[in-house]
């Protein structure tokens with residue numbers, strides 16, 4: 001079965017996925033509120049965090065679409081370390097998650113179907129394991145910047161959705177730098193425009 005590999009990211013107009021000085025105490029980096037605050041208002045996101053309320057709008061539908069379509073997730077250790085406490089005992093993924101790291105750690109089984117497996121043998125291994133776990137759904141390369149750049153560089157991402165928020169950071173973790181992209185021609189699949197973000201979806205051409 002062919003599994004589609006996606007990356008679905010919130011990005012500032014000047015191309016940042018996070019602000020500068022990311023740390024455990026500063027998970028999104030300095031000034032990152034415009035990147036993430038809008039997601040936290042959405043009903044679909046709140047549902048997955050075990051919260052009630054939130055706005056049911058087009059943005060919320062797009063986040064729900066991502067949750068429904070994703071059968072396994074790959075992320076970097078920094079995204080994991082900075083998200084761990086926030087996600088709590090019942091993380092929003094509800095799928096197997098493969099964490100790229102140089103620091104081995106036993107797998108974790110959380111409530112609600114999320115498992116975290118720490119992968120120390122590189123991006124191809126993590127992706128192969130995620131594909132095997134995803135069933136008939138997508139594998140999402142969830143972040144952060146370093147991780148998505150490596151998969152873009154290896155030409156392993158099939159679809160890229162960017163939620164462009166109307167904000168400039170000036171400094172921070174940029175998505176489009178680092179390795180030369182392994183695939184560079186895209187076709188536009190969809191544009192959804194809302195006051196919160198411009199949601200751009202592309203498919204890489206082979």
Ligand SMILES: NC(=O)c1ccc[n+]([C@@H]2O[C@H](COP(=O)([O-])OP(=O)(O)OC[C@H]3O[C@@H](n4cnc5c(N)ncnc54)[C@H](OP(=O)(O)O)[C@@H]3O)[C@@H](O)[C@H]2O)c1
Pocket residue numbers: 008009010011016017018019022027028029035075076077078079080082100101102103119120121122123142143144145146147148150173
């Ligand atoms: N805007 C968005 O949609 C979005 C989405 C996700 C995350 N983020 C943000 O992105 C930031 C984190 O991004 P980041 O670029 O700093 O880090 P990252 O990609 O989350 O993680 C990088 C770390 O993962 C491990 N790693 C990565 N590639 C590896 C490989 N090939 N082999 C072994 N280990 C590997 C290394 O950790 P060790 O060497 O320590 O093991 C590396 O330091 C956070 O601020 C988060 O909030 C934003």
